[in-house]
Amino acid sequence: MSIPKKVFTKGNEAIAMAAINAGCHYYFGYPITPQNEIPEYMAEHLPAVGGEFLQAESEIASINMLLGAAATGVRVMTSSSGPGISLMQEGFSYFAGNELPAVVVNISRQGPGLGGINATQGDYFQSVKGGGHGDYKLIVLAPHTGQELYDLTIKAFEISEKYRMLTLILGDAILGQIKEPIIPWIPEKISGDPDRDWLITGAKGRTPRKITSLFLADGEMEKHNWHLQEKYERLERDDVMVEEVDTEDAELIVVAFGSVARIVKSAIAQVREAGMKVGLVRPITLFPFPRQTLLDVGGRTKKFLVVEMNTGQMVEDVRLSLPGDCQVDFYGRPGGSVPTPEDLYDVISETYTAQSSN
Amino acid sequence: MYNDVIMAGFGGQGIMLIGNLLAYAAILEDKNVTFLPSYGVEMRGGTANCSVVIDEREVGSPIVGRPMSLIIMNRPSLVKFEPRMKPGGVVILNKTLVAPEVSERDDIDLVALDLNALSEAAAGNTRLANMVALGAYVQKSGAVTVASVSVALKDALNPKYHKMIPANQKAIEAGAAAVKS
Numbered sequence: 001m002s003i004p005k006k007v008f009t010k011g012n013e014a015i016a017m018a019a020i021n022a023g024c025h026y027y028f029g030y031p032i033t034p035q036n037e038i039p040e041y042m043a044e045h046l047p048a049v050g051g052e053f054l055q056a057e058s059e060i061a062s063i064n065m066l067l068g069a070a071a072t073g074v075r076v077m078t079s080s081s082g083p084g085i086s087l088m089q090e091g092f093s094y095f096a097g098n099e100l101p102a103v104v105v106n107i108s109r110q111g112p113g114l115g116g117i118n119a120t121q122g123d124y125f126q127s128v129k130g131g132g133h134g135d136y137k138l139i140v141l142a143p144h145t146g147q148e149l150y151d152l153t154i155k156a157f158e159i160s161e162k163y164r165m166l167t168l169i170l171g172d173a174i175l176g177q178i179k180e181p182i183i184p185w186i187p188e189k190i191s192g193d194p195d196r197d198w199l200i201t202g203a204k205g206r207t208p209r210k211i212t213s214l215f216l217a218d219g220e221m222e223k224h225n226w227h228l229q230e231k232y233e234r235l236e237r238d239d240v241m242v243e244e245v246d247t248e249d250a251e252l253i254v255v256a257f258g259s260v261a262r263i264v265k266s267a268i269a270q271v272r273e274a275g276m277k278v279g280l281v282r283p284i285t286l287f288p289f290p291r292q293t294l295l296d297v298g299g300r301t302k303k304f305l306v307v308e309m310n311t312g313q314m315v316e317d318v319r320l321s322l323p324g325d326c327q328v329d330f331y332g333r334p335g336g337s338v339p340t341p342e343d344l345y346d347v348i349s350e351t352y353t354a355q356s357s358n
Numbered sequence: 359m360y361n362d363v364i365m366a367g368f369g370g371q372g373i374m375l376i377g378n379l380l381a382y383a384a385i386l387e388d389k390n391v392t393f394l395p396s397y398g399v400e401m402r403g404g405t406a407n408c409s410v411v412i413d414e415r416e417v418g419s420p421i422v423g424r425p426m427s428l429i430i431m432n433r434p435s436l437v438k439f440e441p442r443m444k445p446g447g448v449v450i451l452n453k454t455l456v457a458p459e460v461s462e463r464d465d466i467d468l469v470a471l472d473l474n475a476l477s478e479a480a481a482g483n484t485r486l487a488n489m490v491a492l493g494a495y496v497q498k499s500g501a502v503t504v505a506s507v508s509v510a511l512k513d514a515l516n517p518k519y520h521k522m523i524p525a526n527q528k529a530i531e532a533g534a535a536a537v538k539s
Contacts, residue, residue: 008378008385008393008513178420179378179393181385266418340423 006181011149011171012037014182015079015105016045018153023190024075024103025051028065030058030084033117034173035107038079059084063091063104070100071211073192073199075157079105082115082123086131092166093132096228097213101160101192103153105169107176110335119172119259120335124313127170128287135225137232139167140286141241142257146180152284154187159239161192163231170286172309174259174338232288241284242293246272250279252352253297255318256307257283260339264307267344276352286314294321304328305351307344310335359414361501362422364439365491366407367431367452372488375514376429377408380492382510383502384412392420405434412501427499429491431473436460450494452487469494471536480532481525489526493533504534 009017016038019027027042039055046053056062062078069076080088085106095102108123110116127140139159143149152169160167200211215221245265247253256264261282271278281297283290298304304326306315311332319328331347333339339347363380365373377393384391389412396407409422423442428449430436433456440449445465451458454474461468471494473487480490496504508527512520 006385008382174394174420177395179381179395180417181391262417263419263421265416269418338421340421341419342423 005183007184008179008181009146010037010177010179011146012107012176013041014146014150015153015169015171016041017184018150019075019077019103019157020045020049020051021184021186021190022075022154022157024077024157025049026069026074026076027051027078028054028056028062028069028076029078029080030056030062032081032084032109034109034176035079035081035105037176038105038107059087060091063088063095066102066104067091067094067098067100070095070102071098071200073194073196073201075103075191077103077105079107081107082109082111083113085123085126089126089131091132092138093130093134093136094213095166096132096136096138097134097224098211099164099198099228100211101157101164101166103156103160103167103169105153105171107171107173109173115335117173118336119174119309119338121172121258121260121309121313122335123170124286124308124310127168128289128317136228137165137235137287139163139165139235139239139288141167141169142284142286143169143171143175144258144261144282146175146178146182148284149175150182150184158187158189162239163235164198165231170258172259236288236291239285240288240290240292242290243280243282243284244293244297245280245282246277247279247281247297247301249277250301251277252303252305252348253279253281253301254305254307254348255281255283255294255314257286257314260307260309263339263341264344264348266341267348270341270345271348271352274349276349278348278352283314289317289321291317291321294318295323298322298326302326303351305348306330307339307347308332309338359500360412361427361499362409362411362425363427363429363495363499363501364407364409364422364425365429365431366405366435366439367429367488369404369406371406371431373406373429373431374408376488376492377410379507379510379514380410380412380496380502382513383496383506384410385513386506386510387502389414389502390417392417394420405432407435407439427495427501429495430456431488431491432456433460440466448495448498450491450498452491454487467498469498469537471533473533476532476536477529480528486526486529489529490533490536493530493535494537495533496530497534498537504530
């Protein structure tokens with residue numbers, strides 16, 4: 001397949017394109033704004049690669065179809081937004097208990113309830129703290145550009161298989177609707193290993209296998225939970241992704257993820273021009289959270305500002321991660337508003353020049 | 359070099375098309391670019407706007423708070439976006455529909471053009487007013503070259519309209535010529 005060098009594409013299409021190029025040939029989903037270009041693209045392009053697009057009767061059905069397909073070892077994806085992702089939470093918990101890999105995209109919308117269709121980051125807690133029942137985690141990736149939507153979608157399939165965990169890509173309407181040039185690429189490995197010893201592929205000629213999240217025998221449940229926790233610890237050790245910009249000499253560090261981090265980048269470029277030493281820490285994996293990076297940066301810089309398009313969610317994880325002598329301020333905008341670079345310039349420069357409250 | 363522009367008008371005036379076209383022209387020049395459409399319950403006859411940011415460096419914010427430039431195709435768009443403009447910014451105003459007197463800023467460069475008349479003169483009909491406006495913007499701002507916009511038409515237009523490319527090119531050039539000093 002020949003692929004043009006640069007493709008001018010919507011964020012949602014970048015995700016769908018990357019998924020197919022990563023070997024994802026199965027998509028089950030239910031439409032919802034602002035992510036409809038993903039199912040649209042999958043419906044158009046999956047038949048050509050011998051794949052299957054299916055519009056399910058609901059998001060609950062979609063996630064359970066995903067569960068079944070994932071058990072056979074194929075790469076499979078669904079996508080939705082806020083309310084639809086809420087409906088899937090039971091399935092997320094089963095994915096965790098059953099240890100199955102798959103990719104879910106949340107191009108989130110404003111909430112609570114039916115809310116609005118524009119950009120927000122109100123789903124941070126739901127994504128990283130577990131919206132379903134039980135003591136589990138998802139891998140959560142937070143891209144901030146069109147190219148990163150593409151790259152992290154491929155990464156999502158790989159990391160999901162590495163840990164046998166559901167991987168969630170958390171975006172919003174800015175990222176889903178923006179058009180940018182991206183450079184598509186095809187990974188070397190475009191399917192999972194067919195010899196994985198847990199796949200449900202028909203038991204002819206071998207011992208039957210069982211994928212379950214039900215553990216009733218004495219000690220089995222605890223053992224299973226410790227096993228899951230061991231995976232989460234391994235993730236925190238080996239697979240944290242984070243971007244640091246100008247943190248070395250910074251007297252103030254801004255922490256932001258996803259689309260708002262882009263707006264922060266513009267604001268930081270302006271405050272730097274005005275002579276203020278400000279840096280950025282941008283978590284790319286929201287779980288595993290870059291605790292060590294913050295601990296290290298917090299060893300030399302004592303002033304932090306967390307910027308989110310919600311009223312304060314990731315800021316809790318930042319506060320838990322930083323050394324106790326760091327000051328953490330917060331600037332948040334709830335669903336229904338997006339800060340401009342000028343808004344953030346004002347907030348960042350005011351925080352920078354304010355006397356430390358410690 | 360950094361450039362940003364907000365384009366706004368009625369749905370159906372071809373706002374999204376010229377936004378896309380500008381972005382394709384920037385890609386031809388190997389620049390970084392973001393195109394962000396207004397996104398809501400839009401419909402024909404309603405309002406439409408998009409923001410395009412072009413930068414030789416990585417594009418930071420695709421959200422434009424205080425635009426350097428505006429392409430304004432109808433009156434509600436001028437009322438909405440003019441107050442946010444950076445001082446010294448350029449407004450390409452569709453004089454066919456909006457009287458320049460509606461403008462309340464005296465610290466901006468207001469370029470009022472009778473876009474329908476220019477489109478009619480250049481291409482024989484008034485439907486390319488959007489292309490005239492883009493030609494004027496590009497000539498005035500230098501965000502990309504007029505030639506790049508002409509070449510990018512084949513990328514931005516659906517192939518079934520490619521026979522219209524020469525007419526579009528004439529409209530773009532007419533817009534550029536109208537603001538050449």
